[in-house]
Amino acid sequence: MTTKVTINRLATGVPGLDEVLGGGLPEFSFNLIAGPPGCGKTTLAHQMMFALATPERPALYFTVLGEPPLKMLRYQQQFDFFDSELINRSIHFVNLSDDASAGDLDQVLQRIVAEVEAHRPALVFVDSFRSVVHASRGEGNPHNNLQQFVQQLGMLMTSWQATTFLIGEYFTETETETDANPVLTVADGLIWLRQSVQRNSMVRKMEIMKMRGQATLPGLHTFRIGTAGLEVFAPMHAALPASTEPTPGPLGSRLLMGVPRLDDMMGGGLPRGYSLLVAGPSGSGKSILAAAFLAEGARCGETGVIAVFEQRPNRSRNRVLTDLIESGRVGLVDSRAPDLSIDEIVFLLLTEIRRLDASRVVIDSLSAFELALAPTFREDFRESLLRLVTALAGAGVSVLMTSELEDRYTDLRFSPYGTAFLTDAIIVQRYIEVDSRLRRVMAVVKVRASAHSDELREFSIDDAGIRIGGMLPDQEGLLGGRPTRKRTADLSVPASGIDDS
Amino acid sequence: MALQRQKSPGRTIGIRRRPLAEPVESQESQRIAAALARRAETAGQVADTMVSTWRDIDAVLSPIIGQLGVAMLYKRSLYLIGPAHPWLAGMHEGKQASVDLAALKSAFAQQSSANAAAAGGAFLHTFHDLLSSLVGPSLTERLLRPAWAHFSSGPPAQDTSP
Numbered sequence: 001m002t003t004k005v006t007i008n009r010l011a012t013g014v015p016g017l018d019e020v021l022g023g024g025l026p027e028f029s030f031n032l033i034a035g036p037p038g039c040g041k042t043t044l045a046h047q048m049m050f051a052l053a054t055p056e057r058p059a060l061y062f063t064v065l066g067e068p069p070l071k072m073l074r075y076q077q078q079f080d081f082f083d084s085e086l087i088n089r090s091i092h093f094v095n096l097s098d099d100a101s102a103g104d105l106d107q108v109l110q111r112i113v114a115e116v117e118a119h120r121p122a123l124v125f126v127d128s129f130r131s132v133v134h135a136s137r138g139e140g141n142p143h144n145n146l147q148q149f150v151q152q153l154g155m156l157m158t159s160w161q162a163t164t165f166l167i168g169e170y171f172t173e174t175e176t177e178t179d180a181n182p183v184l185t186v187a188d189g190l191i192w193l194r195q196s197v198q199r200n201s202m203v204r205k206m207e208i209m210k211m212r213g214q215a216t217l218p219g220l221h222t223f224r225i226g227t228a229g230l231e232v233f234a235p236m237h238a239a240l241p242a243s244t245e246p247t248p249g250p251l252g253s254r255l256l257m258g259v260p261r262l263d264d265m266m267g268g269g270l271p272r273g274y275s276l277l278v279a280g281p282s283g284s285g286k287s288i289l290a291a292a293f294l295a296e297g298a299r300c301g302e303t304g305v306i307a308v309f310e311q312r313p314n315r316s317r318n319r320v321l322t323d324l325i326e327s328g329r330v331g332l333v334d335s336r337a338p339d340l341s342i343d344e345i346v347f348l349l350l351t352e353i354r355r356l357d358a359s360r361v362v363i364d365s366l367s368a369f370e371l372a373l374a375p376t377f378r379e380d381f382r383e384s385l386l387r388l389v390t391a392l393a394g395a396g397v398s399v400l401m402t403s404e405l406e407d408r409y410t411d412l413r414f415s416p417y418g419t420a421f422l423t424d425a426i427i428v429q430r431y432i433e434v435d436s437r438l439r440r441v442m443a444v445v446k447v448r449a450s451a452h453s454d455e456l457r458e459f460s461i462d463d464a465g466i467r468i469g470g471m472l473p474d475q476e477g478l479l480g481g482r483p484t485r486k487r488t489a490d491l492s493v494p495a496s497g498i499d500d501s
Numbered sequence: 502m503a504l505q506r507q508k509s510p511g512r513t514i515g516i517r518r519r520p521l522a523e524p525v526e527s528q529e530s531q532r533i534a535a536a537l538a539r540r541a542e543t544a545g546q547v548a549d550t551m552v553s554t555w556r557d558i559d560a561v562l563s564p565i566i567g568q569l570g571v572a573m574l575y576k577r578s579l580y581l582i583g584p585a586h587p588w589l590a591g592m593h594e595g596k597q598a599s600v601d602l603a604a605l606k607s608a609f610a611q612q613s614s615a616n617a618a619a620a621g622g623a624f625l626h627t628f629h630d631l632l633s634s635l636v637g638p639s640l641t642e643r644l645l646r647p648a649w650a651h652f653s654s655g656p657p658a659q660d661t662s663p
Binding site for chain 2: 068069070071073074077084085087088093094095097098
């Protein structure tokens with residue numbers, strides 16, 4: 001039996017919003033867009049209106065007191081979506097302040113009815129519905145007035161088959177609970193916008209508190225407002241196509257690392273789809289290793305993506321990497337936007353991965369990434385990292401992440417975040433002191449489900465990149481940073497491959 | 502910020518950078534004055550044209566920006582051209598939140614036809630400029646299209662209402 005009503009879902013035209021809404025906006029729904037001043041309510045309404053309105057399905061935008069319409073038009077036209085030609089054609093602005101200032105809610109409703117009958121809109125916006133009620137001189141409880149007004153409007157619009165948005169400012173959430181409750185009962189959908197401020201950072205967040213008839217994505221979703229309007233960063237599981245789910249099974253092919261002898265140490269290279277953490281102190285060669293990883297991919301005909309979080313632009317980068325980026329074989333995600341969220345970064349990465357059909361991804365470095373995140377997200381950085389790694393694994397790429405590691409010689413640490421367990425493979429780099437020189441050693445600590453070398457090998461860096469040497473069998477206590485020559489060692493046997501400075 | 506960003510290649514009227522406080526008898530207002538003179542030979546006819554044009558402007562704008570919004574733009578424009586046309590001075594005063602077209606008509610009707618046409622041109626042009634400075638030339642052109650048909654130097658206005 002297919003006699004049930006089919007609810008059409010409208011594409012809102014706001015990037016990411018349809019995913020968060022659970023597939024778009026139900027047609028003929030009666031929605032509330034609420035939040036404190038400056039959170040983007042009017043912009044969201046305009047963006048959806050300009051995307052959805054057509055001469056056949058026109059939009060009516062009622063303005064009431066509050067922001068003068070001239071100001072609203074002045075500022076809204078700064079956005080790319082604003083098209084003057086649509087006005088008076090598929091978009092009609094109607095100012096209700098003359099009716100509202102008379103203080104008679106019935107008169108306001110009558111005016112709305114008259115305009116709706118005249119324009120036959122498919123979309124109706126009332127900005128702001130609370131000032132309609134505040135302006136009324138009605139006796140009795142203003143809550144009752146608000147409820148009555150909204151209920152009547154709701155019935156009216158549903159029977160007119162108009163998808164409706166009431167826009168209203170609510171300063172606090174407690175205010176919503178006490179004041180908006182009756183309104184929430186009537187509304188089919190509630191889009192709540194907020195701004196979270198911590199220290200000098202501000203992050204915009206959106207929550208779909210209610211949307212009848214469909215499963216929305218729960219929780220707070222970050223968004224930005226740019227010249228194109230709002231962009232919502234839906235969580236990655238929503239953004240991922242289901243078809244790219246990797247099938248767990250025996251290890252497939254391996255990716256070569258681009259550093260001679262390192263592949264052997266890893267048991268033949270990095271298994272495809274793995275995440276690799278390269279941890280080491282400043283200057284130990286993590287970025288060079290990462291660049292070699294991407295260069296090797298390019299040599300094999302693969303494309304890659306690198307995300308850098310340097311706050312200083314145009315700092316001299318690795319020559320190899322610059323060439324790869326300029327030739328288009330490696331995509332660059334270089335977001336210096338302040339107050340990043342994990343969802344935004346994943347969104348940027350996945351967009352670039354899809355654009356290039358990339359198989360290798362480098363994040364250089366996690367330490368800078370943590371600093372680039374808005375403070376509000378740093379508290380659960382481990383969780384954020386887990387989501388990042390999961391999302392990238394879901395996209396089927398192999399990831400190399402570098403992590404700054406403060407050299408401590410009293411303990412053996414692999415990552416400053418306690419996140420070593422998140423990655424499938426770990427390479428650690430250390431400095432050691434031998435004969436009054438700083439030397440570098442590297443070891444493969446972990447390659448999940450694969451045999452790998454347990455050797456601690458010395459390596460050096462020259463113009464050709466990383467050169468892995470041999471072990472230092474005559475030294476012991478390397479991980480303490482100050483190895484000592486083994487007393488029992490045969491001193492006549494020189495350590496192999498370490499004399500390349 | 503580029504407040505005058507234009508989406509569609511519409512007509513640009515007036516010079517953006519010119520301070521509104523010193524309206525000059527620009528080419529545009531001369532053109533509007535000439536258009537007025539063509540349509541109206543006597544001062545009385547200019548007065549009638551001013552009244553009907555303002556009725557049209559009020560009809561297209563007040564639904565969007567409210568009667569008060571239109572009245573404020575009307576008064577501000579009168580204030581701006583007051584120094585150049587002393588006989589209009591004082592017309593912007595008063596608290597009423599609406600456009601007093603009767604007073605406008607009688608003030609224009611008492612002038613010589615040349616004076617009336619010049620002041621009328623300056624008045625409408627200043628108003629157009631003022632609105633443009635607030636919402637940009639392309640939206641201004643879009644909003645005023647039905648009311649501005651007589652003075653337009655661009656393509657003739659089309660009736661675009663559904």
